[in-house]
Amino acid sequence: MTDVNLINNLWVILAAVLVFIMTVSVGLLEVGEVGERFWNSLLKTIVITCAALFIMAFVGFNTAFAPTIDGIIGNPFYNGIFLGGFSTNAPGILSGVWWSMDSSYFGTGLTTGTYFLFEAAFASVTLALVGVIGLRKLKLEAFAAFSIVYFILIWNLPAAWVWNPTGWLYLMGVRDFAGGLIVHGAAGAAGLAIVYRIWQEEKKKGLKESPAVNLSVSPGWLTLSILLLWVGWFGFNPGSVLAFNNEATVVVLTTFLAAASAFISTMFFKYLIDKKNPGLPYAANGILIGLIIITPLAGFVSPASSVILGVLGGPLYLAGEKWFGRYRWFSDPVSLFPGHLLGGVFGVAMIAFFTQNAFAAASGNSNLPDGLLFGGGFAAAQQLGLEMFAVAVVLVVVFVISYVSMWLIGLLMHGITDSVKLRSIGIKKLIFF
Numbered sequence: 001m002t003d004v005n006l007i008n009n010l011w012v013i014l015a016a017v018l019v020f021i022m023t024v025s026v027g028l029l030e031v032g033e034v035g036e037r038f039w040n041s042l043l044k045t046i047v048i049t050c051a052a053l054f055i056m057a058f059v060g061f062n063t064a065f066a067p068t069i070d071g072i073i074g075n076p077f078y079n080g081i082f083l084g085g086f087s088t089n090a091p092g093i094l095s096g097v098w099w100s101m102d103s104s105y106f107g108t109g110l111t112t113g114t115y116f117l118f119e120a121a122f123a124s125v126t127l128a129l130v131g132v133i134g135l136r137k138l139k140l141e142a143f144a145a146f147s148i149v150y151f152i153l154i155w156n157l158p159a160a161w162v163w164n165p166t167g168w169l170y171l172m173g174v175r176d177f178a179g180g181l182i183v184h185g186a187a188g189a190a191g192l193a194i195v196y197r198i199w200q201e202e203k204k205k206g207l208k209e210s211p212a213v214n215l216s217v218s219p220g221w222l223t224l225s226i227l228l229l230w231v232g233w234f235g236f237n238p239g240s241v242l243a244f245n246n247e248a249t250v251v252v253l254t255t256f257l258a259a260a261s262a263f264i265s266t267m268f269f270k271y272l273i274d275k276k277n278p279g280l281p282y283a284a285n286g287i288l289i290g291l292i293i294i295t296p297l298a299g300f301v302s303p304a305s306s307v308i309l310g311v312l313g314g315p316l317y318l319a320g321e322k323w324f325g326r327y328r329w330f331s332d333p334v335s336l337f338p339g340h341l342l343g344g345v346f347g348v349a350m351i352a353f354f355t356q357n358a359f360a361a362a363s364g365n366s367n368l369p370d371g372l373l374f375g376g377g378f379a380a381a382q383q384l385g386l387e388m389f390a391v392a393v394v395l396v397v398v399f400v401i402s403y404v405s406m407w408l409i410g411l412l413m414h415g416i417t418d419s420v421k422l423r424s425i426g427i428k429k430l431i432f433f
Contacts, residue, residue: 005097005109008243012114015239019121022232023049025225026128032222033281034135034213034333041135045128047144052124055151057082060123061116064156064164067099071168074160083112101242105165106364108243118239122183123155125236129187132334133195135213142409142416146194149405154190157401158182158394173383174390175365178240180296180347181394188341189395193402195330197410201417209328219280226284230259233291237298240363247299247362254298254306255291261310262290262317269314285335289313292343293350299363300355309350316346345391352376352384 001009027045056064059076066078084090092098092112101110110118127150134143161169162176176182199210238251266286270278290310298306320338332338353371360368369379376383410416 002109008108009110009114011244011248012108012110012118012239012242015235016114016117016121018232018235019118019125019239020049022125022229022236023052023121023128025228025232026125026132028221028225028228029284030132030135030334032218032220032225032284033215035216035218037216040140044131044140044143047140048127048131048147049124051144051147052120052127052151055148056120056123057116060151060156061119063152064123064159065098065100065115065119068160068164068166068168071166071171072160073157074164079112083116100165106242108364110242115242118242119159122179122236123151123159125232126155126179126183126187127151129184129336129340130190130194133191133330133332133336134198135331135333137198137211137213137331137417138194139413139416139418142406142413145409145413146402146405149401150190154398154401154405155182155186157397158186161394162390169390169393172386173367174386175300175351175360175368176296176348176390177299177363177365178237178295180292180344181391184292184295184340184344185348185391186394186398188337188344189398190402191336192341193399194406194416195332197403197406198417199329201410201415210330213331213333215281215333217279217281222280222284226287230256230287230291233259233295237295241299242364245362247359250303250359251298251363253303254301255294257303258294258298258306258310258313259287259290261307262293262313263287263310265311265314266317267314269318273318285317285339286314288335288339289317289343292340293347296344296347297351297354300351300360300365300368302356302359305354305356309347309354312346313343316342345395348387348391349384351387352380355380355383 024045027042030041058081062076062078063074066074068074079090084093097109098112098115100106101108101115127147159182161167162174162182164170202210233255237255238248241248241251263283263286266282267278270282290313293309293313294306317338320342324332324337353373355368355371356374357368357370369383370376372380406416
């Protein structure tokens with residue numbers, strides 16, 4: 001292994017560890033926003049982390065990142081089960097690199113183990129984002145069963161299409177730097193399918209609207225969670241360069257500046273609306289919306305552009321919160337939909353506006369044209385069409401597979417929700433998760 005490849009591997013392993021921290025941090029975010037009695041949120045995130053490692057090693061890494069079959073899904077038998085099984089000659093284990101990391105493709109020299117850890121961490125935190133929508137309504141065993149399908153198919157198909165260099169959307173020219181669509185948007189689509197299935201079960205039990213899970217802020221846990229998530233994003237975005245170079249440093253800047261700018265924007269516009277201190281939840285969600293928006297284009301834009309994107313994040317989040325808050329058939333106190341779904345899709349769309357080819361080329365995406373705001377013209381407009389086409393395809397496919405999976409799991413487990421108890425005054429949910 002050359003010195004450059006060694007440094008790249010050490011950098012991406014460090015980034016993977018930081019991303020793994022984010023999964024449990026999402027559990028802390030739930031505890032911080034909906035109350036300390038939700039301590040089982042932490043158990044859920046541990047289940048997610050262990051399931052991600054086990055299932056992705058078993059076959060999920062192959063279905064996402066092995067050479068694809070007709071651009072649709074990675075060959076599940078490419079490297080055998082558990083990253084080569086008992087073989088001492090499995091590609092990229094004791095020598096060599098993972099096939100897409102050689103000079104024919106990304107050229108960063110990552111070994112199988114390094115790249116597996118990084119992508120398993122991404123899969124893990126994505127399911128953690130999906131899980132925030134279930135809160136205590138969803139049976140833990142149903143969610144665990146869902147994770148099997150999730151880490152073999154639901155997360156893996158979009159990853160194979162967009163992040164695999166032989167995927168059909170990648171070959172069309174679609175790009176998503178660190179997961180605005182593959183992580184945040186897809187998590188929102190899967191979460192929407194789950195809450196729709198929950199609502200169907202609740203209606204059958206006689207409920208007129210879905211029992212709300214309200215905010216009950218624990219300031220210490222919420223502050224700790226957002227700081228850990230912010231630190232974890234240091235691995236999430238800069239690690240996605242898949243190499244330790246100057247562009248990785250630029251991505252650190254774009255990521256952190258977008259978060260700070262979105263915080264200022266969210267707090268400012270919320271203050272204008274209410275004329276009072278917005279409080280800690282809006283501070284946390286302001287930082288998060290900036291991190292989410294910058295994720296799909298952090299390696300394609302300048303630090304100045306990241307500031308503008310962050311400023312746009314404040315009113316976007318507040319408008320999304322108001323719009324999604326109108327609906328009474330789901331409860332979303334941790335802001336999966338106005339934050340991750342809306343912010344992720346918005347960030348993907350902004351690729352076609354704010355990209356500068358010099359930054360994109362430095363992160364290994366030299367085919368991306370300059371954005372519309374930088375003279376990209378027809379090529380940038382075409383890129384916008386490609387990105388929006390990918391958004392539509394991924395969101396629909398993830399929603400459908402997630403819904404069908406939960407429907408089948410419900411048949412096997414006699415429902416995915418815990419039982420409800422009707423009372424003479426109002427409706428109260430019996431809480432187990």
